[in-house]
Amino acid sequence: MNASVSKNDSLFERAQRTTPGGVNSPVRAFRSVGGTPRFIIRAEGPYFWDADDKRYIDYIGSWGPAIVGHAHPEVIRAVQEAATRGLSFGAPTEGEILMAEEICKLVPSVELVRLVSSGTEAAMSALRLARGATGRDKIVKFEGCYHGHGDSLLVKAGSGLLTFGNPTSAGVPEDFAKHTLVLEYNHTQQLEDAFKTMGDQIACVIVEPVAGNMNLLRSTPEFLQTMRRLCSEHGAILIFDEVMSGFRVALGGAQSLYGITPDLTVLGKVIGGGLPVAAFGGCADIMKHLAPLGAVYQAGTLSGNPVAVAAGMTTLKLIQAPGFYESLARTAKRLTEGLSAAAKDAGTAFCADSVGGMFGLYFAAEQPMDYAAMMKCDKNRFNAFFHAMLDAGVYLAPSAFEAGFVSAQHDDAIIDETVKIAASAFKQLT
Numbered sequence: 001m002n003a004s005v006s007k008n009d010s011l012f013e014r015a016q017r018t019t020p021g022g023v024n025s026p027v028r029a030f031r032s033v034g035g036t037p038r039f040i041i042r043a044e045g046p047y048f049w050d051a052d053d054k055r056y057i058d059y060i061g062s063w064g065p066a067i068v069g070h071a072h073p074e075v076i077r078a079v080q081e082a083a084t085r086g087l088s089f090g091a092p093t094e095g096e097i098l099m100a101e102e103i104c105k106l107v108p109s110v111e112l113v114r115l116v117s118s119g120t121e122a123a124m125s126a127l128r129l130a131r132g133a134t135g136r137d138k139i140v141k142f143e144g145c146y147h148g149h150g151d152s153l154l155v156k157a158g159s160g161l162l163t164f165g166n167p168t169s170a171g172v173p174e175d176f177a178k179h180t181l182v183l184e185y186n187h188t189q190q191l192e193d194a195f196k197t198m199g200d201q202i203a204c205v206i207v208e209p210v211a212g213n214m215n216l217l218r219s220t221p222e223f224l225q226t227m228r229r230l231c232s233e234h235g236a237i238l239i240f241d242e243v244m245s246g247f248r249v250a251l252g253g254a255q256s257l258y259g260i261t262p263d264l265t266v267l268g269k270v271i272g273g274g275l276p277v278a279a280f281g282g283c284a285d286i287m288k289h290l291a292p293l294g295a296v297y298q299a300g301t302l303s304g305n306p307v308a309v310a311a312g313m314t315t316l317k318l319i320q321a322p323g324f325y326e327s328l329a330r331t332a333k334r335l336t337e338g339l340s341a342a343a344k345d346a347g348t349a350f351c352a353d354s355v356g357g358m359f360g361l362y363f364a365a366e367q368p369m370d371y372a373a374m375m376k377c378d379k380n381r382f383n384a385f386f387h388a389m390l391d392a393g394v395y396l397a398p399s400a401f402e403a404g405f406v407s408a409q410h411d412d413a414i415i416d417e418t419v420k421i422a423a424s425a426f427k428q429l430t
């Protein structure tokens, strides 16, 4: 065992004495891939270093936020400057106006926006708002999409297609789950059936328009167009959860790629640039139901925190550099094409896909287009590949069912180095 593993091992052992499972968010524990999580001590550009100073090319980018690369000097400067003026006031600041103006400019479907501190909070609040604005309780979500851990959203499909769901977590009352209908992603007919049967009871449909929590799964245009039409016809609210896809697949998010206008949008990750900022916003008529204007309550001590907003605003400016997204998409494509070619050489059943700056790796002969196909990907092979890459200094998401991310600091040389490492990793797979 080398020194780097032993230091991570001892930190993990220590962490478990005071923190459940040794981590503050479950996927970090490496449960799915096995082995010891790496404890990170610093990060810069496309890299981070673990407790024993081993360097990794990082393909999770804090699960999305690090789009301009870690510790970008302009972001760090903005944070330092904001911090010298005080950390939190519990009263409004001009920075929050600037941030709201920027979001409304970049995502035109957002006319009014409320800042919060996590994607979970944003999605949960958007749901409450949809219910409050429509006076309806039922919601529709899709198997494999993640919208944070609000009670109504930790629900999987029930026993029949149009039966309401079952909790995916202990502690979620059946009484909450019974209002959540869980359908299959990219299965348009199920949406038609659901609205035909209970359209007048559905408050909202919430969807990741490009799914990133069951690996990367593209939606078909027909799927999104159908939900847009059905929501409009039945007075339900369409919520795009763009916590991951927002400012990631394109500057205007997945809604700009697909040309579809949701009623509400949930944002997070990139808009905080690595500090806790998330948001939900949309059509003014709906947003006006929020307190203090309306009857739907929502609040937060640290909402619009000035230091976090400084990091977010600086990041939102940096991503508007000319050619930023073209270059990011090219980087992700170079990676997926390189990996696919290396896998082919090694005779491994594998495909890869990317949308903008996010990508998916599939240990399957054909690219999965729905949840059921995704679940058939070879998890054991992914785990072996993950560890071979990790040993060689490439940090992929520690789960076969998470998307990966590149940053603007992943240049061609870094991608080519990754592909070279992968070529040998694929050959090690049996």
Ligand code: PMP
Binding pocket: 063, 117, 118, 119, 120, 121, 123, 146, 147, 148, 149, 208, 212, 213, 241, 242, 243, 244, 268, 269, 278
């Ligand atoms: N929605 C989506 C689409 C997400 O990917 C995530 C987090 N991965 C969330 C919501 C929850 O965000 P947070 O972890 O900031 O609570």
